[in-house]
Amino acid sequence: MKVRVRYAPSPTGYQHIGGLRTALFNYLYAKASGGDFILRIEDTDRSRYFDGALQDIFDTFNWLGIDYDEGPNKPGANEPYFQSERLELYNKYAHELVDKGWAYKCYCDSERLAKLKEEQEKNKQSFGYDRHCRDLSAEEIAKLDAAGTKYVIRFKAPLEGKTSFDDKILGHIEVENNTLQDFILLKSDGFPTYHLANIVDDHLMGITHVLRAQEWIPSTPNHILLYKAFGWEHPEFCHLPMVMGQDGQKLSKRHGATQVMEFRKNGYLPEAIINFIALLGWSLDDSTEMFSLAELSKVFDIARINKSPAVFNYDKLKWFNGVYIRQKSDEELLDLVLPYFVQRGLVGENVSADERAYLLRLIPLLKERIELLSDAPDIVEWAFGELPPYKAWEAIYPKKVEPAAVVRILNDEYDILSNLDKESDEDLQHKIYELAAKYEVKAGAVFMPLRIALTGTNKSPELFPVMHVLGLDKVLARIKAAIAKIESEQS
RNA sequence: GUCACAUUCGUCUAUUGGUUAGGACAUCGGGUUUUCAUCCCGACAAGAGCGGUUCGAUUCCGCUAUGUGAUACCA
Numbered sequence: 001m002k003v004r005v006r007y008a009p010s011p012t013g014y015q016h017i018g019g020l021r022t023a024l025f026n027y028l029y030a031k032a033s034g035g036d037f038i039l040r041i042e043d044t045d046r047s048r049y050f051d052g053a054l055q056d057i058f059d060t061f062n063w064l065g066i067d068y069d070e071g072p073n074k075p076g077a078n079e080p081y082f083q084s085e086r087l088e089l090y091n092k093y094a095h096e097l098v099d100k101g102w103a104y105k106c107y108c109d110s111e112r113l114a115k116l117k118e119e120q121e122k123n124k125q126s127f128g129y130d131r132h133c134r135d136l137s138a139e140e141i142a143k144l145d146a147a148g149t150k151y152v153i154r155f156k157a158p159l160e161g162k163t164s165f166d167d168k169i170l171g172h173i174e175v176e177n178n179t180l181q182d183f184i185l186l187k188s189d190g191f192p193t194y195h196l197a198n199i200v201d202d203h204l205m206g207i208t209h210v211l212r213a214q215e216w217i218p219s220t221p222n223h224i225l226l227y228k229a230f231g232w233e234h235p236e237f238c239h240l241p242m243v244m245g246q247d248g249q250k251l252s253k254r255h256g257a258t259q260v261m262e263f264r265k266n267g268y269l270p271e272a273i274i275n276f277i278a279l280l281g282w283s284l285d286d287s288t289e290m291f292s293l294a295e296l297s298k299v300f301d302i303a304r305i306n307k308s309p310a311v312f313n314y315d316k317l318k319w320f321n322g323v324y325i326r327q328k329s330d331e332e333l334l335d336l337v338l339p340y341f342v343q344r345g346l347v348g349e350n351v352s353a354d355e356r357a358y359l360l361r362l363i364p365l366l367k368e369r370i371e372l373l374s375d376a377p378d379i380v381e382w383a384f385g386e387l388p389p390y391k392a393w394e395a396i397y398p399k400k401v402e403p404a405a406v407v408r409i410l411n412d413e414y415d416i417l418s419n420l421d422k423e424s425d426e427d428l429q430h431k432i433y434e435l436a437a438k439y440e441v442k443a444g445a446v447f448m449p450l451r452i453a454l455t456g457t458n459k460s461p462e463l464f465p466v467m468h469v470l471g472l473d474k475v476l477a478r479i480k481a482a483i484a485k486i487e488s489e490q491s
Numbered sequence: 492g493u494c495a496c497a498u499u500c501g502u503c504u505a506u507u508g509g510u511u512a513g514g515a516c517a518u519c520g521g522g523u524u525u526u527c528a529u530c531c532c533g534a535c536a537a538g539a540g541c542g543g544u545u546c547g548a549u550u551c552c553g554c555u556a557u558g559u560g561a562u563a564c565c566a
Contacts, residue, residue, distance in 0.1 A: 239496085
């Protein structure tokens with residue numbers, strides 16, 4: 001049978017890491033098994049819905065390159081893919097269950113329910129609906145309906161026996177039916193709850209495997225019972241391990257960025273996110289760890305998903321990001337990094353051909369030095385405009401060398417550079433090395449002052465490429481400025 | 492409280508009865524005769540505890556502990 005899986009987000013918030021992991025695993029399983037991946041929007045909670053959330057789902061998928069076979073904006077046999085457009089369906093099925101005796105109308109209002117819960121808490125009883133309306137007589141029901149009393153439809157959970165299922169990841173899971181609730185299927189506003197809508201749609205859409213987070217385990221017996229009540233076969237269940245923060249708590253905002261598009265803004269590459277998330281609870285073997293989405297789509301296997309929760313480790317994500325950045329061509333990386341230069345005000349919105357060519361020359365200098373795309377401007381800030389204020393002498397290394405000697409060295413370097421005659425970088429480098437011998441200092445003592453003069457910092461890309469980018473005029477001017485600076489700092 | 496699930500280096504994981512328990516990130520040290528970074532090499536570091544089963548348990552079973560999740564007219 002052809003595999004059919006789905007990701008069914010509810011547009012009540014921005015896509016976060018946990019949701020993405022679920023989406024990814026579903027997508028990968030579909031692709032690896034030659035099946036279909038369906039996107040279904042579970043917008044049954046009207047109070048929490050907002051438009052931005054829906055757009056964010058699409059943006060997230062687009063950015064990461066996750067595509068669906070059926071879903072919004074993609075005509076398919078199972079339209080529509082918004083649950084808010086399938087309301088009559090759920091209504092019909094809910095009442096069908098009432099007629100068959102698997103469910104009942106409950107007329108309890110929220111006031112009574114609140115009071116009930118309060119009492120249960122006070123008496124340290126286990127919580128839950130007390131099944132007040134479960135055995136109402138036909139007359140009572142007729143009376144309440146005639147009065148137009150609002151009601152919800154609740155499932156009639158069996159009072160005894162056990163319900164079990166075999167999870168593809170966790171194995172056999174079993175619960176006593178007397179621990180189950182008479183959960184709500186249809187809310188008083190006519191909208192279905194997750195439990196009803198999810199089961200109806202999964203069945204109607206021919207879903208064969210449900211991959212979802214482990215937080216759903218407790219409601220799975222309810223779902224099994226629902227399938228039974230409808231006389232439908234239930235899909236396979238695969239409960240994915242949870243994603244936690246560094247402290248072992250469920251990943252949330254206080255752990256840092258958790259919204260997917262936030263990662264994009266912060267300079268992460270989709271390749272890194274995909275690769276990292278794929279390895280949260282899944283592995284191919286004991287050594288392979290670099291995977292593209294396409295590769296994952298071939299080798300992904302449910303059997304290799306593990307059971308225990310995984311901590312989201314920003315350090316490793318960053319490492320992946322750096323690796324993928326270094327795999328980019330200069331042109332590609334320039335396009336990726338450009339927005340951050342614009343944001344910093346280093347270039348304008350409309351980049352001229354000359355500006356672009358200039359930026360392109362900077363890429364090799366920063367490529368090996370950045371972990372996040374957003375780090376780029378910091379590395380090559382010296383290449384734009386005037387140098388920011390810096391303390392020349394304090395930054396000079398090694399400190400043992402006298403200021404007067406540093407000035408002499410810089411003057412010599414100025415002379416060497418102003419008398420250039422088509423020397424190669426190697427020749428030039430050799431000449432500067434000779435200064436170290438001349439003044440009996442270490443190589444660092446001749447290179448570091450130059451580095452600071454040109455970039456204003458003691459941590460910079462390689463010196464010679466920096467000089468090429470800057471051009472001779474600027475190089476000479478900056479050396480002169482540094483000499484003046486040291487002299488004034490010393491006096 | 493009740494119910495469920497989980498438990499290998501700090502973190503992600505491999506090992507599905509017999510291994511010096513392997514790899515990666517992070518950390519630390521070294522190298523690449525100028526910084527930072529890249530790259531390379533090396534070091535550190537793990538089977539929650541207690542009982543079984545077995546010739547032999549990280550691996551199977553039980554208990555305990557700890558952690559997490561669920562317990563909504565949210566998903």
